[in-house]
Amino acid sequence: MASWHTCSMGRRVPRGPRAVAGGLVAAAAIAVFVSAGKTDVIRAQVRDDLPATSNDLRLARTQNSPLLLADPTNPRFVVLAHRLDAPTFGCGLQVSGDGGRTYVPAEPVPELPEGAEKCYSPEVAFDGNGTLYYLFVGLHGRGNTPMGIFLTTSSDRARTFTKPIKVLDAGNYQTRMVIDPTVDDQGRIHLVWLHTTADPPTGGLPPPPNPILTAYSDDGGKTFSEPLEITDPERPRAVAPAVALGADGALHVVYYDLQGDARDYQGLRGPTWTGTWSVVVKSSSDRRRRFSPAVVVSDDVVPPERVLLIYTMPPPAIAADEDDLYVAWHDARNDDWDVFLSRSSDAGQSWSAPTRVNDDEIRNGRHQYLPDLSVAPDGRVDVIFYDRRRDPENVRNDVYYAYSDDGGRTFSENLRLTSESSDSRTGQRYLVPSGQGRGDVGSRISVLAHEDAAVAAWGDSRNVLLAPYSDVFATEIVLSRERGAGGAWSKVGVLAAATAVCAATVLVWRRRRLSRSRSAGESTEVPRDTAELGTQE
Amino acid sequence: MTRSCTTTATGGGLRRGMVRATAVVVAVLMLVSCRPEIGPRPQSRSPLPPTPEFVEVTMDEYRFDYRRPVPPGRVIFTVHNEGSLDHELVLVALPERVAVPRKRRRQPQLVATVFHVRPRPPDSERKFAVDLTPGDYAMLCFIEASDGETHLDKGMRSEFRVR
Numbered sequence: 001m002a003s004w005h006t007c008s009m010g011r012r013v014p015r016g017p018r019a020v021a022g023g024l025v026a027a028a029a030i031a032v033f034v035s036a037g038k039t040d041v042i043r044a045q046v047r048d049d050l051p052a053t054s055n056d057l058r059l060a061r062t063q064n065s066p067l068l069l070a071d072p073t074n075p076r077f078v079v080l081a082h083r084l085d086a087p088t089f090g091c092g093l094q095v096s097g098d099g100g101r102t103y104v105p106a107e108p109v110p111e112l113p114e115g116a117e118k119c120y121s122p123e124v125a126f127d128g129n130g131t132l133y134y135l136f137v138g139l140h141g142r143g144n145t146p147m148g149i150f151l152t153t154s155s156d157r158a159r160t161f162t163k164p165i166k167v168l169d170a171g172n173y174q175t176r177m178v179i180d181p182t183v184d185d186q187g188r189i190h191l192v193w194l195h196t197t198a199d200p201p202t203g204g205l206p207p208p209p210n211p212i213l214t215a216y217s218d219d220g221g222k223t224f225s226e227p228l229e230i231t232d233p234e235r236p237r238a239v240a241p242a243v244a245l246g247a248d249g250a251l252h253v254v255y256y257d258l259q260g261d262a263r264d265y266q267g268l269r270g271p272t273w274t275g276t277w278s279v280v281v282k283s284s285s286d287r288r289r290r291f292s293p294a295v296v297v298s299d300d301v302v303p304p305e306r307v308l309l310i311y312t313m314p315p316p317a318i319a320a321d322e323d324d325l326y327v328a329w330h331d332a333r334n335d336d337w338d339v340f341l342s343r344s345s346d347a348g349q350s351w352s353a354p355t356r357v358n359d360d361e362i363r364n365g366r367h368q369y370l371p372d373l374s375v376a377p378d379g380r381v382d383v384i385f386y387d388r389r390r391d392p393e394n395v396r397n398d399v400y401y402a403y404s405d406d407g408g409r410t411f412s413e414n415l416r417l418t419s420e421s422s423d424s425r426t427g428q429r430y431l432v433p434s435g436q437g438r439g440d441v442g443s444r445i446s447v448l449a450h451e452d453a454a455v456a457a458w459g460d461s462r463n464v465l466l467a468p469y470s471d472v473f474a475t476e477i478v479l480s481r482e483r484g485a486g487g488a489w490s491k492v493g494v495l496a497a498a499t500a501v502c503a504a505t506v507l508v509w510r511r512r513r514l515s516r517s518r519s520a521g522e523s524t525e526v527p528r529d530t531a532e533l534g535t536q537e
Numbered sequence: 538m539t540r541s542c543t544t545t546a547t548g549g550g551l552r553r554g555m556v557r558a559t560a561v562v563v564a565v566l567m568l569v570s571c572r573p574e575i576g577p578r579p580q581s582r583s584p585l586p587p588t589p590e591f592v593e594v595t596m597d598e599y600r601f602d603y604r605r606p607v608p609p610g611r612v613i614f615t616v617h618n619e620g621s622l623d624h625e626l627v628l629v630a631l632p633e634r635v636a637v638p639r640k641r642r643r644q645p646q647l648v649a650t651v652f653h654v655r656p657r658p659p660d661s662e663r664k665f666a667v668d669l670t671p672g673d674y675a676m677l678c679f680i681e682a683s684d685g686e687t688h689l690d691k692g693m694r695s696e697f698r699v700r
Contacts, residue, residue: 050613051666057650058630077585097585104586104611105668156583419662463665465653471666 040481042380042405044412049419049475052080052094052103052457062086062428062468064442064459065312067123068100072181073130075099075450077157079106080457081122081134083442085428086468089144091122091136094472095158100448100455101476106158108134113150113164116140121175121312121443125189128181131155133189133221135167135177143202149175149193151221167221171196173311176243183249183287189217191224192243192253203432204267205310208236212255214289230282231255232294237265238280242315247322249287252348254297254318254327255280264307269433277301279316279329283348297342297351302332304369306434314370314443317383321375326408328357328383330369336394337367339385343408352409357402359414360389367394370441376449380479381408384417384447384456388424396421399445399458401477417456417475426461428468439467453478589613589666594676596624596657599693601676609699613666618657624678624688626654626663631673637694648675656680669699 053063062085071077078100084090094103109119116138123135132154140147149168152161168175168191175193192214198206213227230253231238237258244252257280258265261273279297284290297316307313316329325344330337340354358368371385381404386397398418402411427439445458453476460473589611595602597620618624629648631637651674654663675696678688 049664051664054611054666054668055652056667057652074585095586098588102588102613104589106586157586159583463652463654463663465655 040405040483042403042412043480043482044401044403044415045478045480046401046415046417047101047476047478049417049473050102051460051463051471052474053082053092053472054105055463055469055471057465059087060466060469061090062426062470063092063472064427064440064470065121065444066442066446066457066459066472066474067444068446068448068455068457069124069126070100070448070450071126071130071132071157072128077130078448078455079124079132079158080446080472080474081124082459082472083121085440085442089118089120089139091119093122093124093134093158099450099453099476100457100474103474108152108154108158108161109136109164110161111163113138113148113166115147116150118144120144120146123175123177125177125179126181127179127187127189129155129186130157131186132158133177133179134161135175135191136164137173137175138166146170146173148172149191153220165221167191167217167224168193174239174241174313174315176241176315178243178245178251180245180249180287184218186218186220188249188287189221190243190245190251191215191217192230192241192251194239194241195227201267203309203430203434205239205265207262207266209233212238212241212253214251214253216289228289228291230291235278235280235294237261239265239310240313240315242318244318244320244325246283246320246325246347250347251284251289252318252320252325253282254316255282256301256313256316257294261303264303264434265310267307267310267432267434272306273303275303277303277331279327279342281318281325281327281344281348281351283325285347292349295348295351297327298329298340298354300331300333301329304330304332304337304367306436308435308438308440309430309432310434312440312443317372317444319373319375319381321377321379323379324375324407326373326375326381327351328371328373330367330371330385335363336365337369338362339368339371339383341371341373341381341383341404341408341411345407355408355411357383357411357414358385358387358389358400359402359411360387364389365394366391368400370445372445372447374447374449374454376454377451379407380405380449382447382449382454382477383411384445384458386424386441386445386458387414387416390416390421395424397424397441397460399456399460401447401454401456403454403479415477417458417477418460418462418473420462422460422462422470423464424461426464426467427459427470441470452480591615593617594626595619596626596678596693598622599678599688599691601626601678601693601695603695603697605697607669607674607697607699609669609671611666612669613664614652616654616657616663616665618659618661621659622682622688623656623658623680624693625656625680626652627677627679628652628654628667629675629677631675631696633673635673637675637677637696671699673698 065083078096080094093106118139120137150164152164180188211229212231215224215227235257241255257278328341339357342351366389373383387400400414442459447456457474461470594616628651678693
């Protein structure tokens with residue numbers, strides 16, 4: 001005897017076909033669920049690395065410390081500001097019209113300001129209109145004494161620049177700049193710097209206090225607000241600030257607290273400090289510049305070596321998006337040097353435990369150092385760093401790249417960006433007590449995250465003939481997002497779901513049609529076996 | 538007459554409709570044009586910077602091959618050694634009226650070296666960038682061959698002019 005039950009429309013439909021249709025729909029749901037559960041995978045492809053600066057043995061130059069930045073009105077326009085350490089101190093600017101793949105030179109300071117003999121240590125920022133701001137230190141005298149911080153701007157993609165204006169007096173170092181484009185028409189220029197309260201000795205800072213200060217300008221740098229001290233009195237040896245803008249224009253400043261390390265702070269003779277430093281972040285609650293107390297990112301920063309020159313000490317790297325804030329640095333807590341990253345999801349009020357970014361064997365005696373990071377519009381976190389994993393002598397530098405697609409919790413396999421290693425011992429040598437004649441590879445390297453690519457730049461001495469000599473090299477990492485291990489699964493899943501739904505629909509429709517035709521005849525009952533055969537009535 | 542009136546009435550309706558439609562379009566256009574701009578406002582109308590020139594140089598026994606003319610400005614040279622011996626590339630700027638000698642002279646004339654790709658083994662590559670100004674240049678290889686002659690002596694030299 002066939003079995004029946006009543007459907008919601010009051011018509012009787014055979015239970016067997018309904019069960020089959022229900023099963024098919026369930027199968028479709030499972031297929032969609034399974035395929036949807038598979039995560040995306042980012043495929044990274046490194047393009048050939050190319051020189052981003054030129055060189056000429058008639059006047060061999062040491063070029064390093066690049067800083068990459070994209071024009072917010074057209075990300076294909078990318079600028080690369082960099083330091084020159086030899087034959088004399090200087091600053092450079094390279095510009096790109098293809099998103100940072102290749103570069104040609106620009107001349108931001110054709111005429112030095114009165115009293116300055118050299119330009120040094122440039123910083124760059126764009127406002128919301130695409131105007132480029134170029135900040136630099138003016139040096140004078142045989143001792144390269146800083147005589148002020150100057151600002152010049154360009155509104156024609158670095159073809160011409162305004163006459164530099166002085167924005168800070170002598171005695172100020174490590175100046176960083178960031179522009180909040182959402183304030184008024186010109187945007188708000190934030191400066192953060194280290195202020196010395198006495199004449200510094202050679203190679204070091206005067207004894208504390210030498211506070212980190214901040215000020216802003218709403219008129220394109222013509223005037224600035226009263227400087228505000230952002231270091232806490234209980235952290236008197238705060239150095240090497242870096243700055244990022246977070247959500248709602250909040251200003252985040254990261255720096256090292258050298259704690260009791262007066263040797264590096266003041267550039268005194270002696271071995272590497274055996275205590276620890278701290279990485280510390282101060283955050284403003286909003287644009288009103290109310291700063292919260294300092295928050296420690298890590299208290300276990302084991303100094304990797306003597307600070308070469310405190311004025312050019314590499315800062316920790318910092319980057320932010322609407323949701324999260326990231327800080328990266330390197331230290332020797334694992335004996336050799338490793339790169340670490342911490343994340344804050346509450347605007348700098350608390351920080352995750354550090355994640356080791358480099359994926360070589362731990363404690364293998366090879367250094368990873370000088371990281372930089374950048375956050376893509378989709379939240380991908382890109383990190384690059386110098387890396388000596390390929391050299392058993394731990395001397396030759398490569399540059400490696402890693403990304404995180406889960407907010408810095410885990411990192412991808414590290415990718416080598418350099419096609420050739422270069423000697424880390426080349427570069428300007430400093431005759432200061434802390435320097436001990438070591439070469440300087442620069443105070444930063446730079447990565448710039450785009451939606452589907454990242455560009456990276458670093459100081460590179462592969463072409464060196466006579467030290468000091470180095471170039472800046474750059475490359476592009478092309479990133480494509482694909483369905484993960486389930487790339488094939490997702491296609492099969494969707495196909496299976498579509499097939500199952502179609503089959504279920506046809507089955508139910510045909511049963512209902514059969515049911516109606518039967519009810520018009522002598523009996524409303526259809527034997528179960530006939531119903532299942534469908535067309536054989 | 539009725540048809541005529543009807544026709545007139547229909548024509549009037551059409552005209553009114555067209556006037557209304559035009560008014561709506563104009564109003565929409567005005568609204569769109571008055572809408573405040575959203576996002577960054579591109580101030581700079583300057584063209585994007587040019588890309589540098591790329592010149593591929595092939596080193597072989599005993600010659601340099603590359604595309605000419607070599608333009609002024611930023612040039613990225615990619616140098617491949619496709620020979621079976623080590624080769625170098627010494628890029629020199631030639632003073633006016635100075636030609637590269639066919640043989641190394643006993644009293645070599647000093648010329649300014651712009652770039653030096655150190656001796657490279659076969660099947661290797663090196664990249665460098667120079668900002669070339671107009672003038673005469675030469676690529677030379679001074680490596681000594683097993684017979685005591687230099688690669689330059691064997692003809693491994695090439696001059697080019699940047700205009």
